[in-house]
Amino acid sequence: MHGFRQSLELTITGLRSLPARFGASLVTVISVITVMGVLVTMLALGQGLERLAHTGARPDRVMVIAAGAQSSLASSVSRSTLDKVLDKPGIRHDAQGKPLVTGVVLMVIDGVTKMNRHGSIGFFAAGPQWRQIWPNVQVVEGRYFQPGLHELLVSQRIRSRFKGMDPGDTVKARGTAWKIVGVYKDTGGFFDNSLVADADTVIAAFPQTTYSSVSVMLQSPSDLKTFKDAVTSDPTLSANVQTDDEVNEGVIKGLRDVLDFISYFIASLMGIGAACGALSSLYAAVDSRTREIATLRAIGFGSGAVVTSVLAEGMILAIPAALLGAGIAWLLFNGNVVVAGGLSFHMTVTPHLVVISLCWAIAIAAIGGLLPAIRAARLPVATALRAS
Amino acid sequence: MKFFPLVWAGIWRKRSRSILIFAQVVIAFTLFGSLQGLNSAIKQAVDSTHADRLYVGSRLRFGTPLPISIMARLQATPGVVGATYRFQFGGSYQKPTQNVPIVGTDVGSYLSIYPELQSEPAQVQALKRTQDGAIVGIETMRKYGWRVGQRITLQSPLPHKDGSRDWTFQILGSYRDAEQPEQSRLILTNYRYINEAQAGQPDTIAFAVVRIADPTRAEQVEQAIDRQFANSPNETLTQSEQELAQSQVENLGDLDVVVHRITAATFFVLLFATGALMMQSIRERTPELAVLKTFGFPDPLVMVLILSETLILCVAGAALGLWAASRILPLARNFIGLGSLPLTVVAAGLGVAVTLALAGGAIPAWRGLRLRVVDALANR
Numbered sequence: 029m030h031g032f033r034q035s036l037e038l039t040i041t042g043l044r045s046l047p048a049r050f051g052a053s054l055v056t057v058i059s060v061i062t063v064m065g066v067l068v069t070m071l072a073l074g075q076g077l078e079r080l081a082h083t084g085a086r087p088d089r090v091m092v093i094a095a096g097a098q099s100s101l102a103s104s105v106s107r108s109t110l111d112k113v114l115d116k117p118g119i120r121h122d123a124q125g126k127p128l129v130t131g132v133v134l135m136v137i138d139g140v141t142k143m144n145r146h147g148s149i150g151f152f153a154a155g156p157q158w159r160q161i162w163p164n165v166q167v168v169e170g171r172y173f174q175p176g177l178h179e180l181l182v183s184q185r186i187r188s189r190f191k192g193m194d195p196g197d198t199v200k201a202r203g204t205a206w207k208i209v210g211v212y213k214d215t216g217g218f219f220d221n222s223l224v225a226d227a228d229t230v231i232a233a234f235p236q237t238t239y240s241s242v243s244v245m246l247q248s249p250s251d252l253k254t255f256k257d258a259v260t261s262d263p264t265l266s267a268n269v270q271t272d273d274e275v276n277e278g279v280i281k282g283l284r285d286v287l288d289f290i291s292y293f294i295a296s297l298m299g300i301g302a303a304c305g306a307l308s309s310l311y312a313a314v315d316s317r318t319r320e321i322a323t324l325r326a327i328g329f330g331s332g333a334v335v336t337s338v339l340a341e342g343m344i345l346a347i348p349a350a351l352l353g354a355g356i357a358w359l360l361f362n363g364n365v366v367v368a369g370g371l372s373f374h375m376t377v378t379p380h381l382v383v384i385s386l387c388w389a390i391a392i393a394a395i396g397g398l399l400p401a402i403r404a405a406r407l408p409v410a411t412a413l414r415a416s
Numbered sequence: 417m418k419f420f421p422l423v424w425a426g427i428w429r430k431r432s433r434s435i436l437i438f439a440q441v442v443i444a445f446t447l448f449g450s451l452q453g454l455n456s457a458i459k460q461a462v463d464s465t466h467a468d469r470l471y472v473g474s475r476l477r478f479g480t481p482l483p484i485s486i487m488a489r490l491q492a493t494p495g496v497v498g499a500t501y502r503f504q505f506g507g508s509y510q511k512p513t514q515n516v517p518i519v520g521t522d523v524g525s526y527l528s529i530y531p532e533l534q535s536e537p538a539q540v541q542a543l544k545r546t547q548d549g550a551i552v553g554i555e556t557m558r559k560y561g562w563r564v565g566q567r568i569t570l571q572s573p574l575p576h577k578d579g580s581r582d583w584t585f586q587i588l589g590s591y592r593d594a595e596q597p598e599q600s601r602l603i604l605t606n607y608r609y610i611n612e613a614q615a616g617q618p619d620t621i622a623f624a625v626v627r628i629a630d631p632t633r634a635e636q637v638e639q640a641i642d643r644q645f646a647n648s649p650n651e652t653l654t655q656s657e658q659e660l661a662q663s664q665v666e667n668l669g670d671l672d673v674v675v676h677r678i679t680a681a682t683f684f685v686l687l688f689a690t691g692a693l694m695m696q697s698i699r700e701r702t703p704e705l706a707v708l709k710t711f712g713f714p715d716p717l718v719m720v721l722i723l724s725e726t727l728i729l730c731v732a733g734a735a736l737g738l739w740a741a742s743r744i745l746p747l748a749r750n751f752i753g754l755g756s757l758p759l760t761v762v763a764a765g766l767g768v769a770v771t772l773a774l775a776g777g778a779i780p781a782w783r784g785l786r787l788r789v790v791d792a793l794a795n796r
Contacts, residue, residue, distance in 0.1 A: 094581075237619070297446055301443040304440045369671075
């Protein structure tokens with residue numbers, strides 16, 4: 029208890045002398061604010077992507093894709109796969125007793141944005157059961173497409189980002205015109221970046237002869253294992269089963285890796301830079317207080333208390349700075365729509381990111397404070413007292 | 417030069433502070449070098465493309481399958497002097513993470529359209545005779561320790577007609593990309609082998625590449641090709657190599673802009689912090705400047721001495737940082753596909769370093785020198 033009181037006293041005296049070292053401390057604070065602002069901003073990109081992948085994902089919806097396919101986009105399964113999946117256990121049936129299973133064609137097509145740049149649009153096509161499998165896709169303007177006709181639904185976001193995507197417009201693909209008949213509501217997930225059409229109509233119109241994957245609604249999430257085992261153990265299938273979450277992770281993985289690499293690379297470099305800044309400002313603090321610290325040591329303050337007080341000063345500067353940096357990132361960027369790797373998503377600052385930035389700030393302050401603290405504690409009292 | 421020991425002593429006067437300033441400069445320029453370098457490298461890649469090659473892809477999206485029957489019409493298009501095509505899919509070797517791109521093509525025409533891919537003619541002849549033969553890029557050969565003559569098996573999401581996902585190739589030779597050796601990664605194999613075996617859409621290609629006689633007439637040839645396929649189920653979009661590279665860069669989207677702005681902000685904050693630190697350390701030495709003046713050093717000489725100190729710190733730090741960046745950049749190749757530090761970035765970096773040194777040194781030195789010697793000596 030005694031040591032704690034000493035540390036507290038020393039920290040308070042240290043902070044009182046802060047205005048005298050205003051410049052150096054301000055530089056430290058500004059660099060910590062910037063580092064944390066940047067770290068949180070970069071991580072908010074990854075977080076937004078993550079949210080895009082998991083919004084609307086259901087534990088009871090699974091996808092059968094070709095074994096070995098890296099993602100649902102790179103997968104291709106034949107019509108016979110669909111037939112073989114139909115009688116597997118664990119599948120939910122609708123009121124008419126039909127299994128909730130559909131073949132899915134997934135493509136990415138190019139479009140021209142309203143800012144005259146090229147952009148990617150998902151092209152999703154599924155069979156007649158699709159509205160029961162993706163009940164969150166709700167048409168809010170116009171109507172649903174009719175199977176057999178070249179008709180499309182468009183998401184609100186694609187409609188607002190791209191040219192020629194209003195109801196009544198036609199999208200030309202493969203020499204045929206596809207008419208937009210309805211607009212569906214954004215839900216924050218992958219469907220926001222997509223057009224929707226009927227799978228068999230698409231297969232008939234395009235030279236494509238296979239589905240990309242087969243989507244299945246299970247009776248309950250606990251049927252996953254039964255269904256998965258039945259599919260993977262079927263020697264005629266050579267297919268793999270992934271949940272919504274796994275499928276979506278596969279789609280964003282490449283971009284996610286790039287984002288993480290850039291985020292942590294930039295943040296590490298800047299973090300070291302900020303630690304150097306903290307180091308020099310705390311060295312300056314110790315230097316300017318040489319005589320004071322020696323006096324305190326002479327009247328009985330322990331060296332442990334000196335170390336703690338220097339470290340505490342670093343933390344007291346760094347922690348609010350980190351919160352401020354995260355706050356600025358939140359103010360400037362939270363909710364901004366970014367387009368990267370053909371996907372558009374909202375940057376998202378979460379409490380989790382603020383915690384990460386706090387940990388970084390504490391680490392920076394600890395690294396920056398330790399050496400000056402040790403110097404302060406090891407000052408030879410007699411010589412230090414004579415210092416000018 | 418005789419004043420060098422004085423400058424050197426000045427730098428080491430406060431050892432820890434000088435080391436910290438140096439470290440901050442190194443870090444700032446590592447950041448600057450790697451991100452700016454990446455940017456310029458991307459631009460360079462877009463600029464250094466071959467103007468005589470055009471890429472014919474599906475209008476729906478580049479890479480969407482087109483029938484191989486379009487090749488005859490492409491070759492007959494006026495202005496086209498050679499054509500080849502690619503069918504491509506991914507394979508993984510032993511582990512799902514070890515991906516190797518597999519390209520089914522007519523290897524003879526492929527190598528003549530891409531003259532920078534160097535290989536031995538005898539090996540190419542052997543490949544033409546061997547159905548399941550392959551010529552593999554040296555980078556991939558080296559990475560997995562493959563040798564010519566070896567048979568390798570890769571797993572692929574694209575199945576055989578019998579449902580098997582194992583693809584076996586006999587390595588008959590290797591090639592090296594003379595322009596970007598580190599990009600020699602493909603497995604080049606016979607189109608007919610892949611096409612007969614694969615269970616996907618038969619007789620299709622991902623895209624075609626044509627060589628044109630006159631690069632200045634590229635646009636006319638592009639239009640002539642696309643016109644032939646207009647309103648057919650296989651509408652094409654023909655692009656120059658540069659346009660294609662550009663669209664791949666555009667695919668990164670806003671990422672480029674966000675990273676760019678952030679780097680700029682960071683770089684300037686780091687510079688500001690370093691500059692502030694330098695100013696402070698020179699300001700503390702005002703009495704020493706006065707001592708020099710007392711000894712009869714003229715003002716300009718004192719100024720030069722101080723600036724030499726800051727210049728040595730900043731330029732050496734910047735050089736080390738840029739060197740570090742040039743080591744780090746190749747790591748990014750896994751994600752972006754290129755990377756070497758262009759000289760323009762080095763020059764720009766050193767320019768900024770000199771400016772930083774002048775600003776950080778000159779302002780406090782000038783202030784110190786303006787004082788009366790007596791006041792300065794007393795540090796008033």
